[in-house]
Amino acid sequence: MSLLRVSNLSMSFGGVKAVDDVSFDVNPGELLALIGPNGAGKSTCFNIVNGQLRPTRGSVTLDGHELVGMRPRDIWRRGVGRTFQVAATFNSMTVLENVQMALVSHEKRLYGLWKRAASHFEEEAIALLDQVGMATHAQRACSVLAYGDVKRVEMAVALANRPKLLLMDEPTAGMAPQERNDLMALTKRLAIERNIGVLFTEHSMDVVFASADRMIVLARGKLIAQGDADTIRNDANVQAVYFGTGKTFRPHATLSRDIPKGSHE
Known part of the structure; x- marks a missing residue:
């Protein structure tokens, strides 16, 4: 049985679909990339x-339970974690405190003062933090960390609700090549070790x-292709949508220069 099952999903804004x-599935331990040009519908699917x-x-079902109609906080409690294109951490707090806040929230405990929490x-x-390689930075403020390390802290925060599914919105945006490789290798390792399904968008x-x-590849709201690297390549x-010429793109090519970042769908 698939972990996440998206079936016949449609969303219209006025007359625009x-x-x-x-429709698509995500399996436990799998990294599924949701790609497509600007306006393809990736962000809408994610949201x-x-x-x-x-x-x-x-x-939209998770382990057979319908998610449509549930509030984001309830979906989070059911086991859906999320990271964002711009890392969402509290810069004024320490690395440790950021993760503690997420754990406190997940356990539904309220405290009058942060000093108690x-x-x-x-x-x-x-x-x-140890799982993401940040335990030695626990007492540092997030504001002084390199961006790649902030993304690792965000990953630890996303793991606080013991997710079954992790949604990652352009996880490597703004990162140097080695930081990108390290973060995605970490994501793959955690997905396998924790049996987490990962759905991510990436330019x-x-x-x-x-x-x-x-x-899976979207174009103008429709799913036009799905499969492994060779199938998509x-x-x-896919060739026509991305290039308009039928050229075959290569495994290590990057479309970041062809698709402006920060665009809205």
């Missing part, structure tokens, strides 16, 4: 799965081809 009858948008039609879940937070094709187990529809 942002997502048009899209529907996360509960930020309610689809016009269709179903800071004494809770310290061991659990350190264990999560850099070298990252996609190096990291994804499978890919040789698909005529």
Whole structure:
């Protein structure tokens, strides 16, 4: 049984179909890349799965439980973690405190003062930081970290709710090549060790081809191709959508220069 099942998903804004009858699955331990040019519907799909948008039609199930209609916080508690294109951490807090806050929230505990809350879940937070290689930085403020390290802290925060599914929105945006490789290698390792399904969007094709187990390609709201690297690389529809010429793109090519970052879908 698939972990995440998206069935016949459609979303319209006025007369515009942002997502048009899209279906796909994500399996435990798998990295599935959701790619496509600007306006393809990637962000809309992501936000529907996360509960930020309610689809016009269709179903999204996690372990057989319907997510459509649930609030984002309830979807998070059910086991859907998320990282963002711009890392979402509290810069004024330490690395450790950021993870502790996520753990406190997941356990539904409320505290009047952060000084009291800071004494809770310290061991659990350190264990999560150790998994992402940041335990030695636990007492540093997030504001002084290199961006690649901030993304690792965000990963530890995303793991605080013991996710079954992790949504990653352009995880390597703004990162140097080695940082990209390291983060995606970490993601793959955690997905396998924790049996987490990962759905991610990414503009850099070298990252996609190096990291994804499978890919699905959207264009103008429709799913036009899905499969492994060779299937996608040789698909005529994908070639035409990305290049308009039928050229075959290579595994280590990057589309980051062809697709402006920070665009809205």
